Amino acid sequence: MNSDGKKTRIVKDIKVDTKKCAGCRGCEIACSAFHAVPKFSSVNTARSRIMVVMDEVRDIFVPIRAGDHALAECNGRNRYVIDGKEYDECTFCPASCPSRDAFKDPDSGFPLKCDMCESVPPLEKPMCVDACTFGALIYEEREEAVEAEPKKLGEMEVGLKSLIKKYGLKKVMDTIARVSKE
């Protein structure tokens, strides 16, 4: 609840400062170790849910996270120039995308997804952020208002609504009136 009494929830996010990334892949190592079973029992950066897109010649160092699975292949193939550096759209997109093999478990092929290192008890911050001594990854928690859910209809309402849809309101009313007299 926030001060207005409206319902809120905590949204966890990891912001990226690409200027600070040194390309050491410490985030990838921490992520893969944390998600190993048992925990920390192996390192395999191909299983990491974060990866550093690296290209020294173009000076591109962007850690991207495995976000939600995209439902369809996107049309975005735009190129952007930021600080004189040219990026394609995929450089930033965290989606586990059907058109690119990023974020798939190397053995099963199943998509991987960042879970913000949920654990019991909860961590202070996700493992990748903790490992990033360069400060390129910044953990943020923010409160977001939750939209009030529409009221749920009862069984009878649902039934009546479908009858009205099928036969029209008048007919249903007439029928109820007649039946109630019988």
Added chain:
Amino acid sequence: MRYAETGFNLEIDLTRGSIDKVETDPKETASYLGGNGISAKLLFDRVPPGTDPFSPDNLLIFSNGLLNGTPVPGANRVAVNTMAPVNGLMGHSLMGGMFGPELKMAGWDRIVLRGKAPDLVYIAIHNDRVEIRDATHLRGKGMYDTARLIKEELKDNRAWVATIGPAGENRSYLASIDCGNSSAARTVGPVMGDKRVKAIAVRGTRDVYLAHPKELWEMCSRLRKELDANPNIGDWMATDEDDSFHHNNFSWGNARIRRKTFWSATLGERWRNLKYDHMSRQTGCWNCPKACHNVIKWPNRRRFSYKCYGKDTYHMASFQELDFTYEILPIAQDLGLDSYSTPQTIAFALELLEAGILTEKDFPGMPSDVRGRFFYLIDKMAHREGIGDILADGVSMAAERIGKGAEKFDHNTVKKFEQLPIKLGKLNPAYFLMIATGEDMAITQIEGSFPQDPITDPEMKEEFIKKWVAVPDKKFAEWFRQWEKRDQLPADAMVAIVDWNECMHYLDDSLGFCGFVSSFRGQFGGTTGYHVWNMPQLITHATGWEFDKDRLWECFQRNRNLVRALNNRAGLRRSWERPPEDHWAVRDEEYEQELLTQYYDFKGWTFDGIPTRETLERLGLGYVAENLIKGGVLTGNEATALNDARAKKKKQ
């Protein structure tokens, strides 16, 4: 189940085109750890003495440090080893970056190449899928294009490609092997070219297993933050813009001229701007919190990165300023030339021209300005054209080939290996021993654990000692306490200090640690990231083996003696162990020889600098002793150096 290591070597015979997955003996890992230790064992066992380094029988090994690919921060170096063409001894070069850990995640502890491909090939590794592929279309290509084209061909942008440039293809002794921002420089590049391997691309998606997951992670997570916060480690040259030390104290040109007042505040300011106006960022190696590479975008050049003393070598060899290094380095690197020996060799050649030993005819079409000359010569050397063919062999071999007194200009090599251009006044006994006896060839591969200079202020001295956890034995602290003048320490202290310095490098090189967070960094401030007290814990948690300081120390001794024996078998003797005659202005031959004898004796070596049978047997290297006796290198009855008749006679 193998922990920390994969338990498999990738053996490729390039002549036959065979690819084998060979399981290794865990006992060998426990004895030699990994990196250069296991390489030395493979070279000793499989490359017979007298083998021409350019013969198919020579091996080229990319050997992961034991801790590479684990969460241990700063452990990423892969040792590249072979029998080196330049001097016939074991070639040893280290490459940080990503190649080693990626190789381990592909399921391989090391790659062992033998034979010679019929034509230029590259090797593509994706876990167990290993292919030898045609690379004739990459012939003559630079480092960057080679890596880019291979990644395109393999459709894998996440692969790491170790490659040689034209210099390596043409078997220049100055050739390096590069992968991303890292480089295995010198001694090994020409052998890769000789085997006709243009590149090795590796991509791994396998688990590197760890024996004590929770304990290891906790320790590594803490260490990463400690290393990050520790100002005494990492590469100072990446951030310290006051570089007066190298410019005022090291020699310029062909290790010839000291410019003691070169540095000034205005120059420092100008260079600082030069750097930061063109620097894109600083980058690091796999799992290291230090970012030692400066990434520079210079006008009309492809973006490139450099680290450490590579920043100074070109402009100091040519008497230019930093802008010249930025201008030439991206091109020289792309040709696959090492930035340490190449500028020295060029300065040597230009001195020969001035002295009339080489003439204008030897340099047809060479520009008259020094910058133009450097560009002209790197091209000739990388392609072995004209005089470049001779210079591509490095200073020592080139001097031999040129003759006519050129040998006199070869005044900065040890064991035919170009050294740091330092020319000093008075002999420093510990440094004498390190330069003379080191088999990693460069002083920076030996020095580093014991401070370079005494602290005179008693309070500061005690403060230093209090924080000095790295000391393996309290006797070092005691020596440091008594130490007042740089060159004055008891002889037993000198040899023990050199031994400790060496120990840390051998441990780093077999475990995968970068010297900048370990062996090289104790000498300033004393608080290095790794030492003989925390290394055993890390090994235990990563591998599951019980390890302690004594066992670790024994691994160092085993590896050190094995490398020494391998080199003895290749001809290394006492007479090779001489720093350049002008390294110090004041020399005392008798004293130096005495030091050498004492050092050999401490090591358990003979008067000629060969490990005795007892020394080898004590370290479980009985098979090495047997081999040396069979080959006539040892009789088996030798005493250690001080007990040799020659040492006794000298004393009398």
